[in-house]
Amino acid sequence: xxxxxxxxxxxxxxxxxxxxxxxxxxxxxxxxxxxxxxxxxxxxxxxxxxxxxxxxxxxxxxxxxxxxxxxxxxxxxxxxxxxxxxxxxxxxxxxxxxxxxxxxxxxxxxxxxxxxxxxxxxxxxxxxxxxxxxxxxxxxxxxxxxxxxx
Amino acid sequence: xxxxxxxxxxxxxxxxxxxxxxxxxxxxxxxxxxxxxxxxxxxxxxxxxxxxxxxxxxxxxxxxxxxxxxxxxxxxxxxxxxxxxxxxxxxxxxxxxxxxxxxxxxxxxxxxxxxxxxxxxxxxxxxxxxxxxxxxxxxxxxxxxxxxxxxxxxxxxxxxxxxxxxxxxxxxxxxxxxxxxxxxxxxxxxxxxxxxxxxxxxxxxxxxxxxxxxxxxxxxxxxxxxxxxxxxxxxxxxxxxxxxxxxxxxxxxxxxxxxxxxxxxxxxxxxxxxxxxxxxxxxxxxxxxxxxxxxxxxxxxxxxxxxxxxxxxxxxxxxxxxxxxxxxxxxxxxxxxx
Numbered sequence: 250x251x252x253x254x255x256x257x258x259x260x261x262x263x264x265x266x267x268x269x270x271x272x273x274x275x276x277x278x279x280x281x282x283x284x285x286x287x288x289x290x291x292x293x294x295x296x297x298x299x300x301x302x303x304x305x306x307x308x309x310x311x312x313x314x315x316x317x318x319x320x321x322x323x324x325x326x327x328x329x330x331x332x333x334x335x336x337x338x339x340x341x342x343x344x345x346x347x348x349x350x351x352x353x354x355x356x357x358x359x360x361x362x363x364x365x366x367x368x369x370x371x372x373x374x375x376x377x378x379x380x381x382x383x384x385x386x387x388x389x390x391x392x393x394x395x396x397x398x399x
Numbered sequence: 400x401x402x403x404x405x406x407x408x409x410x411x412x413x414x415x416x417x418x419x420x421x422x423x424x425x426x427x428x429x430x431x432x433x434x435x436x437x438x439x440x441x442x443x444x445x446x447x448x449x450x451x452x453x454x455x456x457x458x459x460x461x462x463x464x465x466x467x468x469x470x471x472x473x474x475x476x477x478x479x480x481x482x483x484x485x486x487x488x489x490x491x492x493x494x495x496x497x498x499x500x501x502x503x504x505x506x507x508x509x510x511x512x513x514x515x516x517x518x519x520x521x522x523x524x525x526x527x528x529x530x531x532x533x534x535x536x537x538x539x540x541x542x543x544x545x546x547x548x549x550x551x552x553x554x555x556x557x558x559x560x561x562x563x564x565x566x567x568x569x570x571x572x573x574x575x576x577x578x579x580x581x582x583x584x585x586x587x588x589x590x591x592x593x594x595x596x597x598x599x600x601x602x603x604x605x606x607x608x609x610x611x612x613x614x615x616x617x618x619x620x621x622x623x624x625x626x627x628x629x630x631x632x633x634x635x636x637x638x639x640x641x642x643x644x645x646x647x648x649x650x651x652x653x654x655x656x657x658x659x660x661x662x663x664x665x666x667x668x669x670x671x672x673x674x675x676x677x678x679x680x681x682x683x684x685x686x687x688x689x690x691x692x693x694x695x696x697x698x699x700x701x702x703x704x705x706x707x708x709x710x711x712x713x714x715x716x717x718x719x720x721x722x723x724x725x726x727x728x729x730x731x732x733x734x735x736x737x
Contacts, residue, residue, distance in 0.1 A: 267512030271459045275444050275452035283444060283581050285531060286523055286589045325607065326596040336592040340431065340530035390595070391606035 287335040291380035294334065297351035298375035301368065304360025307353050311342055319364050325389035330367065330382035334358045355379070407474075408558075409494030413621045418469065418639065418666075418674040420497035422551045427558045428474055428495070430593070431529030434578055438562040441527070443509075443546070447583035450514025457562045460546060463504035468545065468568070469673045471498040471641045473614045475571035475598060475718040483736065488626045492724065492736065493619045498641070498674035501566050502549030506541050510584065519584035523591075524565050527580040534574050535588030536567060540612070543568050543672075546579065568672040569643030570612040571719070573598050603713040616642035616702050617721035618650055618677070618694035629683045629732035636663075636679040642696035647675040649695045654681065656689030656725060656737075657704075663692065671697075688728040689737060 287293040312320070327333065338354045349357070359374035367382055368374065374382075408427040410420055438457045446452035476482070477495035485491040510522070515538075522541070525533040536544075544567045548555055555561040560577030567574055573593065588594065594609065602608045618640035623629050640647045646669050651660040663677040677692070695701045703711070705722035712719075725737035 267508075267514065269463060269508070269512060271462055272445075272453035272455040272509075272512055273459075275446055275454040277452075279454070280444055280446050280452055283525075284446070284583070285525075286533070286583060286585075286591075288585075288587070288589050323596065326599070328595055329590050332590055332592055332595055335589070336530075339533070340592075343431065343529055386595075389601075389605075389607050390599075391602065391604075391608055 285335065285339045287331045287338075289329040289331050289380065291331060291376055294331070294376035294379060295351040296376065297355050298373050299352050299354075299356025299359050300373055301356075301359045301363035301370055303352075303356035304358070304363075307349075307356055308360050311347070311349075312357070315342075320361055322361065322365050324365065325386045327384050328387040328390045330358070330362060330379055330384055333361055334379060407495060409490045410497045411490045412493050412496070412619070412639070413489040413624050413626075415621065415639075418498050418668065418676050419551060420499055422499070422553060422556055422559070425472075425497040425499060425550070425559060426474065426495050428572065429528065429558065429577075430532050433558050434528050435557065436527055436562060436578060441562050441580070443563060443579055444581045445510060445513040445584075446581070447523075447585055448516035448519035449510070449584055450516065453513045455509065457548065460504050460509070460563060461548060463508055465502060465504055466545060467500055467502045467549070468543070469498065469500050469670050470566065470568040471496055471672060471674050472566070472572050472575060473617075473641070473643075475573060475614070478720045478722070478724070480717050480720060487736070489619060489621050489624045492625075495572070496641070498639070499550050500552065501545055501547045502552075503545040503547035503563070503566070506544040506546050506565070509546055510582070515584060518586050521585045521588050523583045523585055523589045524576040524579060525581040525583075526560075526576045526578040528578055532576060532593060533589065533591045534576055534594055535585070535591065535610070536565075536570075536574060537610070538584070540567060540570070567612075569614060571598065571614055574612055598718075600718050601713055601715050603711065605713070611719060614641075614643035614719065615721045616640070616644065616647070616694050616696040616700045618692040618702060619724055620652070620690055620692050620726060623681075623690070623728065623734045624726055625734050625736045627734040629728055629734065631683055631685060631732075634681050634683060636681045636690065638663075638677050638692050639674045640677055640692070640694035641672070641674050642694070642698075642700065643672060644700060645671045645697040647694055648697050648699075650675075650677040651693045652679045652690065653693075654688045654690050657691060657723075660693065683728065683732060685730055687730050689725050690728065691723050691725040693723050
């Protein structure tokens with residue numbers, strides 16, 4: 250009780266702030282700059298687009314020095330195509346000497362999907378089409394949370 | 400393993416005398432380097448399904464009411480099938496586990512500061528390493544989770560996530576994101592690469608199990624262990640037991656390869672989701688032995704044989720291996736893995 254009173258006295262009431270009044274409001278631009286998550290429904294995908302052909306050239310220039318000529322994904326291990334975009338954007342290339350623009354990430358995603366027979370050679374991959382790509386891996390996964398049911 | 404990424408540093412478990420792993424001997428596994436973060440500039444952003452997005456400095460986090468808890472942390476690849484090629488001894492077969500005293504702020508307190516929306520069911524936790532490593536954690540599982548800034552009485556070390564890391568006690572090591580910079584509350588998981596293409600494995604029906612977080616009950620005899628040579632007469636058998644589901648209830652040991660089991664002595668310091676130290680008297684007469692330990696946790700779960708585990712979880716089982724390990728003592732006292 251005493252503790253609660255002290256906290257209440259130390260910090261004027263703020264209906265949208267927790268009991269300790271710690272931290273600062275997050276600047277929306279700072280959040281947007283870090284908010285890289287792309288969910289399977291496509292939320293988080295930026296503007297831009299790319300094709301497998303565009304991606305082949307970027308892959309040769311930027312990725313092949315580590316990954317070789319082409320990259321075969323383990324076909325059962327990628328349930329959602331959105332994860333490819335998410336991971337390429339957040340992690341590649343490791344040295345970041347030339348960060349990829351959104352359309353380059355779309356193009357690389359398209360190239361990998363084409364190399365794995367998931368899209369056609371001339372398909373345009375963007376925020377509208379990427380979530381529509383059905384991955385063969387989806388049926389390999391059991392969409393069940395094992396933390397609840399060991 | 401990508402070029403430039405150091406191989407894991409393994410805890411020398413056979414040399415560990417008590418339940419606490421020294422900070423410098425804590426196993427280390429990283430995915431995209433160890434970032435050098437300025438503790439004055441680093442921020443943790445909490446956003447998504449919250450009433451008010453907030454940003455916290457390390458100093459802010461250290462002002463919250465704090466806790467210190469002793470918990471093990473185990474990589475899902477500890478004792479992975481095939482790991483015997485890495486080297487001889489408990490460090491190689493079981494060295495991807497440590498147990499430390501962790502100091503920090505309960506995660507829920509930080510989230511409640513921003514106000515948890517009723518629609519939030521998961522959090523996506525992201526690190527500031529080279530790959531912005533991220534994992535989805537169920538909100539229902541964070542009751543004892545900590546945003547950690549201290550380890551064994553000192554600040555976290557860089558390779559352990561300085562200035563702040565996540566600890567969800569009992570969860571596989573890779574879910575405990577290091578160098579935390581962002582926590583987003585969400586309605587569902589994000590299905591990041593590290594929780595789909597990585598850190599998953601097929602179950603017995605061939606279906607790939609997602610979000611297989613909990614490290615189950617396990618134990619290992621650290622003395623005597625492979626590489627040792629027993630001398631005749633009395634020696635004290637020693638080891639550690641742990642469970643991601645709670646406290647250790649008992650440990651049994653065998654010296655005849657599992658024909659007969661007798662209770663080991665548990666040290667009184669039995670904590671939930673922590674190492675528990677056990678001992679047992681052993682007399683070596685020159686007759687060969689097959690020694691092993693078998694732990695049971697407070698939920699009643701018993702450490703299985705490898706055959707039973709493979710039968711339950713599929714022939715391709717590689718990760719989350721908590722099977723009984725047997726050490727053979729030859730007539731000359733030489734100890735080897737069975």
